[in-house]
């Protein structure tokens with residue numbers, strides 16, 4: 507029924523109205539198909555686990571397709587900002603297939619990939635450049651590492667999947683050494699001028715790509731939806747401050763489609 511209405515709209519009201527209606531319809535379908543609004547934190551966590559189990563085999567390919575390769579530039583910028591040094595202990599939290607960890611890897615430092623999904627980490631273990639990486643099963647809300655033990659922590663496109671953002675930020679703060687730095691790369695709120703195109707791409711193209719390439723349309727619908735629900739740049743910076751971080755900064759990337767937050771634990 508919704509499809510028939512959408513098809514009739516161009517004749518009745520013109521193209522812009524049709525676009526707005528299609529985006530609205532997609533959001534409704536996503537809400538209905540994933541039903542995230544009604545579930546408990548435990549159920550939500552289980553669903554997120556299932557999402558990453560489903561996407562693991564095609565995750566890296568899908569990242570390239572969905573972002574048209576731009577995620578590589580964002581991650582390269584993150585790695586340059588970190589500037590990993592000899593002797594450091596570096597944790598890539600929600601590290602997935604180890605994309606970012608691999609780029610920070612080196613024989614003279616300890617680089618740990620921490621993620622609750624063994625499927626994602628197993629997909630990463632099969633790729634080159636993994637030598638020396640430590641793979642650790644764990645969640646951001648309860649990182650299985652000692653207090654004050656980490657020099658640098660990165661989390662790239664992972665934080666929006668955690669069920670309790672406040673607990674995760676508190677635990678990141680706990681494991682960092684005084685003076686240690688957290689770098690968080692995440693999708694964010696794009697500039698309002700590009701938002702209509704961005705929404706169209708996100709809600710129309712990505713779930714279809716997910717269906718075609720990864721055979722997981724619902725998983726990709728979830729990923730898009732989780733971006734829409736995530737706090738914007740300023741709100742997220744305020745959450746870092748509330749978790750006890752001293753120096754909190756952020757930098758918009760590609761007109762705010764993504765954002766890099768940098769937060770330091772006081773000495």
Ligand SMILES: C[S@@+](CC[C@H](N)C(=O)[O-])C[C@H]1O[C@@H](n2cnc3c(N)ncnc32)[C@H](O)[C@@H]1O
Pocket residue numbers: 554558599600601602603604605606620621622623626644645646647661662663664665667668669
């Ligand atoms: C979109 S992937 C990002 C992977 C990788 N960091 C990257 O940039 O390619 C999100 C990752 O977050 C992980 N994840 C989901 N819930 C999590 C949680 N509560 N704590 C830590 N990681 C979580 C998933 O298993 C998945 O590997």
